[in-house]
Amino acid sequence: MNSDGVELLRHGAGLLGLEIGEQLPQFARLFALLQEGNARLNLTALKTQEDIVLKHFVDSLTCLRGGYLEGPLTVLDLGTGAGFPTFPLALVKPELHFTSVDSIRKKVDFVRDTAVQLGLEQVTPLVGRAETLGRSADHREHYDRVVVRAVASLPVLAELTLPLLREGGLLVAQKGAISADELNAGRRAAGEVGGKVQVVDPFELPVLGDARTLIVIEKLGRTPSKYPRREGVPTAQPLFWTPPQKQAR
Numbered sequence: 636m637n638s639d640g641v642e643l644l645r646h647g648a649g650l651l652g653l654e655i656g657e658q659l660p661q662f663a664r665l666f667a668l669l670q671e672g673n674a675r676l677n678l679t680a681l682k683t684q685e686d687i688v689l690k691h692f693v694d695s696l697t698c699l700r701g702g703y704l705e706g707p708l709t710v711l712d713l714g715t716g717a718g719f720p721t722f723p724l725a726l727v728k729p730e731l732h733f734t735s736v737d738s739i740r741k742k743v744d745f746v747r748d749t750a751v752q753l754g755l756e757q758v759t760p761l762v763g764r765a766e767t768l769g770r771s772a773d774h775r776e777h778y779d780r781v782v783v784r785a786v787a788s789l790p791v792l793a794e795l796t797l798p799l800l801r802e803g804g805l806l807v808a809q810k811g812a813i814s815a816d817e818l819n820a821g822r823r824a825a826g827e828v829g830g831k832v833q834v835v836d837p838f839e840l841p842v843l844g845d846a847r848t849l850i851v852i853e854k855l856g857r858t859p860s861k862y863p864r865r866e867g868v869p870t871a872q873p874l875f876w877t878p879p880q881k882q883a884r
């Protein structure tokens with residue numbers, strides 16, 4: 636990352652009220668590792684310095700809006716991909732303990748290697764699917780927080796993530812613009828699996844102005860044992876919703 640990238644990161648994070656100082660060398664190392672990893676493994680579509688800094692680093696840091704990720708919390712990052720939002724959050728909030736999950740082994744291998752290189756002992760990478768972890772005694776009703784970025788529609792996220800939260804825990808979902816239909820279905824799905832949508836916070840990505848929405852669902856009671864349904868079903872047949880088209884955010 637050259638001096639323009641450093642300036643962009645400081646500026647973008649500054650617009651979120653965050654000062655990136657002592658973590659700059661680790662962000663620069665993360666940038667280099669991501670570029671190396673991309674060349675070998677084609678991990679993410681974002682390849683320019685500006686895209687990586689703004690659409691991966693700063694975009695991930697927007698999950699801190701509202702202060703839902705403060706304190707020594709256990710956080711599961713579902714569908715972490717190449718480690719987002721895990722890595723930017725872990726660099727600025729070392730007190731968070733991450734379990735960073737993806738179903739694709741090569742991505743999780745990259746997250747493991749990168750966590751070691753960055754000295755992030757509080758990041759535990761895990762190959763797995765939400766549908767399986769949500770039925771495992773080690774993970775069900777276990778986490779203080781689940782974070783997700785660009786993984787699935789809100790009704791699908793509710794079914795995949797609420798089983799993983801302890802009562803009182805929060806899903807913090809960072810998404811693009813969300814339609815009223817998706818939000819309504821997400822509200823009904825959240826109720827079905829033991830939660831309630833507490834916050835819908837639309838905002839713009841710093842510098843670029845792209846539409847984003849932070850959605851917080853609180854786990855209010857236990858999730859019925861029939862959820863999550865078996866692998867692939869939550870996405871193929873979302874609760875209370877027929878999606879207009881497949882969408883990732």
Ligand SMILES: C[S@@+](CC[C@H](N)C(=O)[O-])C[C@H]1O[C@@H](n2cnc3c(N)ncnc32)[C@H](O)[C@@H]1O
Nearest residue numbers: 714715716719737738739763764765784785786
């Ligand atoms: C579009 S990528 C987003 C990656 C990352 N969160 C980011 O923001 O760059 C979605 C990721 O979610 C993973 N994923 C989707 N459904 C999943 C599931 N049910 N369990 C575990 N991982 C899943 C995919 O393998 C993919 O890596």
